[in-house]
Amino acid sequence: xxxxxxxxxxxxxxxxxxxxxxxxxxxxxxxxxxxxxxxxxxxxxxxxxxxxxxxxxxxxxxxxxxxxxxxxxxxxxxxxxxxxxxxxxxxxxxxxxxxxxxxxxxxxxxxxxxxxxxxxxxxxxxxxxxxxxxxxxxxxxxxxxxxxxxxxxxxxxxxxxxxxxxxxxxxxxxxxxxxxxxxxxxxxxxxxxxxxxxxxxxxxxxxxxxxxxxxxxxxxxxxxxxxxxxxxxxxxxxxxxxxxxxxxxxxxxxxxxxxxxxxxxxxxxxxxxxxxxxxxxxxxxxxxxxxxxxxxxxxxxxxxxxxxxxxxxxxxxxxxxxxxxxxxxxxxxxxxxxxxxxxxxxxxxxxxxxxxxxxxxxxxxxxxxxx
Amino acid sequence: xxxxxxxxxxxxxxxxxxxxxxxxxxxxxxxxxxxxxxxxxxxxxxxxxxxxxxxxxxxxxxxxxxxxxxxxxxxxxxxxxxxxxxxxxxxxxxxxxxxxxxxxxxxxxxxxxxxxxxxxxxxxxxxxxxxxxxxxxxxxxxxxxxxxxxxxxxxxxxxxxxxxxxxxxxxxxxxxxxxxxxxxxxxxxxxxxxxxxxxxxxxxxxxxxxxxxxxxxxxxxxxxxxxxxxxxxxxxxxxxxxxxxxxxxxxxxxxxxxxxxxxxxxxxxxxxxxxxxxxxxxxxxxxxxxxxxxxxxxxxxxxxxxxxxxxxxxxxxxxxxxxxxxxxxxxxxxxxxxxxxxxxxxxxxxxxxxxxxxxxxxxxxxxxxxx
Numbered sequence: 001x002x003x004x005x006x007x008x009x010x011x012x013x014x015x016x017x018x019x020x021x022x023x024x025x026x027x028x029x030x031x032x033x034x035x036x037x038x039x040x041x042x043x044x045x046x047x048x049x050x051x052x053x054x055x056x057x058x059x060x061x062x063x064x065x066x067x068x069x070x071x072x073x074x075x076x077x078x079x080x081x082x083x084x085x086x087x088x089x090x091x092x093x094x095x096x097x098x099x100x101x102x103x104x105x106x107x108x109x110x111x112x113x114x115x116x117x118x119x120x121x122x123x124x125x126x127x128x129x130x131x132x133x134x135x136x137x138x139x140x141x142x143x144x145x146x147x148x149x150x151x152x153x154x155x156x157x158x159x160x161x162x163x164x165x166x167x168x169x170x171x172x173x174x175x176x177x178x179x180x181x182x183x184x185x186x187x188x189x190x191x192x193x194x195x196x197x198x199x200x201x202x203x204x205x206x207x208x209x210x211x212x213x214x215x216x217x218x219x220x221x222x223x224x225x226x227x228x229x230x231x232x233x234x235x236x237x238x239x240x241x242x243x244x245x246x247x248x249x250x251x252x253x254x255x256x257x258x259x260x261x262x263x264x265x266x267x268x269x270x271x272x273x274x275x276x277x278x279x280x281x282x283x284x285x286x287x288x289x290x291x292x293x294x295x296x297x298x299x300x301x302x303x304x305x306x307x308x309x310x311x312x313x314x315x316x317x318x319x320x321x322x323x324x325x326x327x328x329x330x331x332x333x334x335x336x337x338x339x340x341x342x343x344x345x346x347x348x349x350x351x352x353x354x355x356x357x358x359x360x361x362x363x364x365x366x367x368x369x370x371x
Numbered sequence: 372x373x374x375x376x377x378x379x380x381x382x383x384x385x386x387x388x389x390x391x392x393x394x395x396x397x398x399x400x401x402x403x404x405x406x407x408x409x410x411x412x413x414x415x416x417x418x419x420x421x422x423x424x425x426x427x428x429x430x431x432x433x434x435x436x437x438x439x440x441x442x443x444x445x446x447x448x449x450x451x452x453x454x455x456x457x458x459x460x461x462x463x464x465x466x467x468x469x470x471x472x473x474x475x476x477x478x479x480x481x482x483x484x485x486x487x488x489x490x491x492x493x494x495x496x497x498x499x500x501x502x503x504x505x506x507x508x509x510x511x512x513x514x515x516x517x518x519x520x521x522x523x524x525x526x527x528x529x530x531x532x533x534x535x536x537x538x539x540x541x542x543x544x545x546x547x548x549x550x551x552x553x554x555x556x557x558x559x560x561x562x563x564x565x566x567x568x569x570x571x572x573x574x575x576x577x578x579x580x581x582x583x584x585x586x587x588x589x590x591x592x593x594x595x596x597x598x599x600x601x602x603x604x605x606x607x608x609x610x611x612x613x614x615x616x617x618x619x620x621x622x623x624x625x626x627x628x629x630x631x632x633x634x635x636x637x638x639x640x641x642x643x644x645x646x647x648x649x650x651x652x653x654x655x656x657x658x659x660x661x662x663x664x665x666x667x668x669x670x671x672x673x674x675x676x677x678x679x680x681x682x683x684x685x686x687x688x689x690x691x692x693x694x695x696x697x698x699x700x701x702x703x704x705x706x707x708x709x710x711x712x713x714x715x716x717x718x719x720x721x722x723x724x725x726x727x728x729x730x731x732x733x734x735x736x737x738x739x740x741x742x
Contacts, residue, residue: 071682146642146647178681267518270486271517276517286657286711311442312420
């Protein structure tokens with residue numbers, strides 16, 4: 001039984017909207033991913049941006065995650081007492097962020113992903129001044145066009161610097177195949193392309209006598225096919241701890257795997273064909289999924305979508321449903337993208353085998369931890 | 372000079388991403404709206420969901436706002452020491468929310484907007500039990516299709532109940548023309564339609580001897596044309612205190628009026644034609660504006676849009692610009708929708724005539740205030 005952060009509460013007494021987490025499902029998701037990774041000789045270093053919660057990170061580590069991936073210094077600080085293995089999958093730019101990075105506890109084997117000589121130069125100088133050794137993953141763009149070096153040659157050049165310079169150690173390469181968001185059945189060509197790019201880079205590194213011990217990739221949309229990327233050593237998939245509507249649409253999860261919903265209350269039924277709940281863009285986020293699919297779907301009523309959101313209004317389209325929710329009734333909504341919805345909550349209402357409690361989201365925000 | 376909540380800071384020392392507010396511009400925007408409203412015999416009861424900040428609300432009240440509009444109980448609690456006049460433009464559903472509403476200080480002349488007999492019944496019972504009198508605005512749908520009664524007759528029926536029942540007093544009608552988001556030049560037909568609907572409702576109320584003393588409407592996209600809606604007594608327009616990219620696109624604001632931007636730092640320039648900043652969907656939000664226009668625009672470089680966002684990445688499209696930002700350089704981004712961006716910040720970095728300080732966002736979140 002997971003320790004809940006705050007005493008057991010009566011769920012009916014918790015105000016809506018609030019993020020609602022099923023800890024048993026989160027545990028099952030974590031165990032399934034670890035089993036998959038083990039079967040294929042991969043590690044799982046989940047990105048905790050999805051939940052930012054120490055309770056959920058403990059579930060991931062207890063299931064067998066090899067360490068944790070973070071995006072912000074706050075997240076790194078919050079998680080640093082839970083594991084010896086943290087990957088900051090984000091370049092730390094600026095003196096304050098470098099100071100926070102190098103102030104993380106000594107027991108943490110720190111790794112940082114970056115894609116520029118500028119960031120490596122500043123990090124090398126700061127780390128060596130602090131008497132610390134930081135592992136470096138060189139980030140390569142595998143088709144997403146967001147960050148990452150553009151060729152194996154550029155990766156080798158920066159890896160050489162990381163190998164040679166003080167305060168830093170070359171550890172490997174990182175990429176994020178975030179451009180692969182189609183259904184599982186359509187992913188094959190893209191996965192083959194990523195796999196070929198990874199092979200080119202690994203060959204170039206070996207030719208330069210730079211053997212990476214970490215090749216870090218993976219995303220939730222491709223999570224069950226990560227083994228098709230040859231040479232990969234680990235996956236960082238994060239949202240698969242909870243899953244969301246994107247996961248349902250892509251087919252990597254079923255409704256039984258959904259461990260996060262937003263608990264909301266019906267506040268108006270004045271407009272025909274509509275029912276309005278108190279979860280809007282400040283609880284669900286307003287991230288389109290394309291195809292006019294709205295901003296979420298009602299859990300247990302897959303025919304009812306959140307057709308529109310304002311800040312505090314979620315407009316349910318009940319025109320294709322027999323269901324007629326009443327004012328005051330509570331409903332649960334699966335958001336399009338779980339990570340940004342969690343980030344909008346003050347806390348999470350968690351259920352664990354019949355008990356309810358509140359979970360803190362300690363890694364939320366950007367300030368120094370502890371506050 | 373506005374009191375800054377926290378001591379003066381060196382802006383360069385504040386970590387990014389952070390919401391950045393120009394208080395002099397906010398003050399000028401407030402004064403311009405009050406001048407417009409005064410010219411047309413209207414009041415301004417700004418919706419403070421945009422900023423949730425007591426400092427900004429003080430600017431609005433000092434400029435001449437007649438009171439404040441809020442959406443959540445938290446916002447009402449935070450603002451209740453600043454004004455005697457609060458409109459909760461949202462139906463309070465559930466015992467906890469009613470308790471919080473009726474626990475607001477006695478000096479506050481409370482008004483609540485609602486659109487159902489269910490909510491009115493519960494509010495009447497709770498208010499009369501608490502020995503309190505709550506003003507009621509009946510909400511009508513003027514074309515948005517979100518909330519609000521569908522006909523003048525339905526408004527009259529609910530107004531009668533509000534007039535007759537204990538604990539509540541009929542005060543008037545409310546609507547939100549949130550469906551009018553096209554350019555100012557295209558708004559005419561829609562405003563005429565709203566105006567005709569309002570006239571019908573006011574006639575029906577007068578025929579029933581229910582004279583409204585408040586007719587509350589207005590939105591930022593229509594703010595400078597609010598006087599064209601005959602019978603209106605006040606506008607609630609909120610985002611016009613800061614404006615945003617929507618305001619620029621619609622033409623109700625120019626870049627000189629923009630009082631809120633997100634201060635961000637360039638963290639990668641590895642992908643050709645792109646520069647990536649540390650403000651993504653967890654700082655700007657990921658709200659589309661249609662037409663493939665991205666998620667924001669760089670302040671001072673209107674040719675550069677935020678073409679894509681991930682949670683901690685904003686991808687600037689610099690392919691149509693001569694500007695080549697360097698890693699570590701700070702840039703300011705005008706988000707598509709200011710209200711949801713402010714809601715993502717821990718605090719705001721404010722500038723006021725050369726000084727910088729941090730502003731609290733006291734109304735953010737949903738818990739009881741003071742915490």
